[in-house]
Amino acid sequence: MLKTEKRDEIIRAALEIIAEHGFHGAPIAMIASRAGVGAGTIYRYFANKDILISVLYEDIEDRLFPYILQGYDSERPVRERFLHLGKALLQYFIENPLDFRYVEQFHGSPYGAALRRDRILGARENRDVFHEFFEEGISQQMIKDFPLTVIFDLAFGPVLYVVRDHILDVVKLDNVLITKIIEACWDGIRR
């Protein structure tokens, strides 16, 4: 019944190594030894490396969305909700830099390009939260009338770049700065 345990170890190890060394510098043998399993074992859980890589990505989304939705209240005013979503996103990646590094590499690579039509952050059930939120904001005339995709880019593009800088240690983010940044994002999309 401990199936999950080994599988989790493999996923954790793969995340660590790929985030740090890229898809390149992450041979199966290395992942296996970091996970404390035999190389062959990985193939008992994942048909091949590509599939491991995709599953890993979905795994991150499955942790990210619940985190963001914590304390999200769709009854609150638009601006307040935006600040919540933006901050939560920023915070999640700051707290989980490996996830960020991984997502970043994944998106830039051909693996990620396969996700094409699916929006940058998620395409599962949860995605609807963002969807609905922005659509409501637009119809309430609180948010500029752009295609949804563009609104995403305006709203969260800066957030992701700021996270990168924080991880690369070129900015030091504290709570005050974070709030100011998300407010600036809001200025970008609000009417």
Next chain:
Amino acid sequence: MLKTEKRDEIIRAALEIIAEHGFHGAPIAMIASRAGVGAGTIYRYFANKDILISVLYEDIEDRLFPYILQGYDSERPVRERFLHLGKALLQYFIENPLDFRYVEQFHGSPYGAALRRDRILGARENRDVFHEFFEEGISQQMIKDFPLTVIFDLAFGPVLYVVRDHILDVVKLDNVLITKIIEACWDGIRR
């Protein structure tokens, strides 16, 4: 005297293949055949693949900056200059999608991480234009007072994401939309 010619072919071929298939799916043999040269020839021009990859990146910057600076007039008002820079950046990548795909992959990879402290767009002489521009904008109280890095993220993060969407064909950008987008970026950073 045709030294340059073969070299350019190699660079072009490498750009095409890497942009499309990633650093992965771009074996030297494939680059060579696309360039119409022998595999060994590549090594007459580039010591190894890593160096080819870095040179390729620098090459892109060397084309990007002159393009952006065309018609840039540091005497014009801050807002106007910002609109110029933003549009030019967007336009360059729309016109050169391979360059964009390449830069994107490069940044997300460990190669790019080596550029750490160097700012996201350039670290050569030209970089100063952006530098100076934002510093001036801040001291004139036209632009919000954030660390320079953050200003970059707020200003150009959205632009790069929009370009990605355009290339992935999830938005259709026309001149009107482009202008509106850059204006929204301005709203994000202006006081």
Next chain:
DNA sequence: AGTCTCGGAGTGAATGTTCATTCCTAATGT
């Protein structure tokens, strides 16, 4: 209770492939 059998999870050495790089020969120019 003790012994035996079976099945499936786990292993890592062996395999075959893919690749960057080298190096010797051919071609080209001077």
Next chain:
DNA sequence: ACATTAGGAATGAACATTCACTCCGAGACT
């Protein structure tokens, strides 16, 4: 003729994937 440049087969290293084997626990049998 000589020097320089190009070519691409040959080389060896690195890697993903496979597979023959080990190990272990849960039943079955005595």
